Amino acid sequence: MLKLDTTKVAPFVSAETINGLASRVAEAQKALEAGTCPGNDFLGWLHLPSSITPEFLNDIKQTAAVLRSECEAVVVAGIGGSYLGAKAVIEALSNSFQWLVGSDGPAILFAGNNIGEDYLAELTAYLKGKKFGVINISKSGTTTETALAFRLLKKQCEEQMGKEAAKKVIVAITDARRGAARTCADKEGYKSYIIPDNVGGRFSVLTPVGLLPIAVAGFDIEQLVRGAQDMEKAAAAPFAENPAAQYAATRFALYESGKKIEILANYQPKLHFIAEWWKQLFGESEGKDKKGIYPASVDLTTDLHSMGQWIQDGERTIFETVISVEQPEHKLLFPSDDENLDGLNFLAGKRVDEVNKMAELGTQLAHVDGGVPNIRIAIDRLDAYHLGQLIYFFEKACGIHCQLLGVNAFNQPGVEAYKKNMFALLGKPGYEAETAAIQKRLGC
Ligand code: PA5
Secondary structure, eight states: OOEEEOGGGTTTSOHHHHHTTHHHHHHHHHHHHHTOSTTGGGOTTTTHHHHOOHHHHHHHHHHHHHHHHHOSEEEEEOOGGGTHHHHHHHHHHSOTTHHHHOOSSOEEEEESSOOOHHHHHHHHHHHTTSOEEEEEEESSSOOHHHHHHHHHHHHHHHHHHOHHHHHHHEEEEEOSSOSHHHHHHHHHTOEEEEOOTTOOGGGOTTSHHHHHHHHHTTOOHHHHHHHHHHHHHHTTSOGGGOHHHHHHHHHHHHHHTTOOEEEEEESSGGGHHHHHHHHHHHHHHHOOTTOOOEEEEEETTGGGGTTHHHHHHSOSOEEEEEEEEEEOSSOOBOOOOSSOTTSOGGGTTOBHHHHHHHHHHHHHHHHHHTTOOEEEEEEEESSHHHHHHHHHHHHHHHHHHHHHHTOOTTOOGGGHHHHHHHHHHHTOTTOHHHHHHHHHHHTO
């Protein structure tokens, strides 16, 4: 089971202060369970792991098997919560040099998460002449970035494979009734999955949104779900045994003490996108009403040579949360060298991971000395089971922390501002008044 260590927070916020939040945390948990918190129509994630059936997973695996056997590449079109979870798990479980060593299944590519013309041009050029499938993921079914990419990909897929064959390899994951993605899937007769009404994008990795791409990539979705199920139980326990509750309380106590930025650090480059997923989960959930911890991230030790100075010695408004993997998948020993020109013979015979772990410990001590509270989250291995634990752990902690902050975790009203301006600038029908106003503002 995932282990949480908050002892290196003690010099900054006492254990009594954190434990003193236990009753508020219990109330927050009760409000989530009873559905009395703000945004209570989006609590479907809370008992999602335990509600997943073997039949449902088998259906996902069957669809994945079709895509794996029919396609050389599968493009996952989606943005925000409609792609980050899948991307994070796939990256964490894949070989670091996947694009060079290949895999026994299709290449998994992502699109619809940006509007870069070069990105889309290079993607469509790569797909030229290839048998490829598309998983079109959008809860609203109307997100511009995703819809743009899907229009291009659908056309190319149909042109290259023929309309009937394309129907076998295009899958939609969207709302049951609303949105253009639903209309298109129903009209074309695509295999489709429903994103439950009561599960928001950033809490949807354990729905088909995450599970299908992860299964297409060849990873064990049963183990992922089992890890989440075990954490669902652990995160329902009383405060003293509940890591999610303790993490939420610790973050809140630090925030109240003036620590406004949390840096999620990892010592395994494969965890880079877990941090991207985590940033969206926490950033979009709690950054509202002029409140919220700013979620940042670093890959270590890489970023000790770029952000290390700031973390050690910059403005003291940060705290650090480290995800540490106890056991690497591989074993690699440093060789001895007769000449010892690099002076590294003192490491001969040691595992690379031992050096990494000492770097982690040394960094933790230095950062705490420099005024940065440190939270440590340890998982035994980087596998599907432990990632399932980690995902649910963060979701539950986020739900609790937003209650402590007094914000609605499950909406994102701030995201609309850029869309309104973009549609006005592009002259979208229905935005005539906004177009006139923005043109006046820009003096054109
Ligand atoms: O967490 C969220 O709700 C958002 O980040 C959405 O996932 C993102 O905006 C994509 O929305 P949609 O799935 O409707 O295309």
